[in-house]
Amino acid sequence: MQNIVNVRIDERLIHGQVAVLWSMHTKATRIMIVDNDVVKDAVNKAALKMVCxxxxKLSILTTQRAADNLKANKYEGERVFIIAKGPHALREIEELGYHFEEINVGNMGGKQNTKTIKKSVACTPEDIEDFLYLAGKGVKLNAKMAPTDSDVDFEALLKEA
Structure with a gap:
């Protein structure tokens, strides 16, 4: 059976912290990027392949393909680390019938129309709606930047914000 070792939201996708700290900590054997736009972006895909x-192994998939592959147990025997830029892609996978036990919220930079939830995490109203949907489906939401940081209950932070 495939082993999902981490599901992380990090708008930077693969960068030093993910490539070194998180992948080593989780002993990942496959990084799965789930993003409907990155799949169509040859330059971004090439850059991700270089920093993986x-x-x-690296998979760059649409939400539909990711859900299909996960439900079909395509990565049997692998340690899969899933990364998405934001909560919407993970909500789509949940809606397509694959359930995540836990999601780690790492980095979502401030943009227009966002509310800072914690350091390095700013959410739009749509992001908050997606997170609350996932929490309502029983997904545990935790926030931490590095694997050695303490877990922070992200759902509680959302409700306080």
Missing amino acids: PQQC
Whole structure:
């Protein structure tokens, strides 16, 4: 059976912290980027392939393909680390019938029409709606930047905000 070792929201996708700290901590053998736009962006895909850790295979998938592959147990025997830029892609996968136990909220930079929920995490009203949908489906939401940080209950932070 495939082993989902981490599901992380990080708008930067693969960067130093993910490539070194998170992939080593989780002992990931595959990084799965889930993003309907990145799939169509040859330059971004090439950059992600260059920064993917050597010990990991890389998949860059649409939400539909990711849900299909996960439901079909395509990555049997692998340690899969899933990364999305924001909560909407993960909500789509949940709506397509694949359930995540836990999602780690890492980095979502401030943009127009966002509310800062915690340091390095700013959400639009749509992001908050997506997070609350996931929490309502029983997905545990935690926030931490690095694997050695303490878990922070992200759903509680959303409700306080």
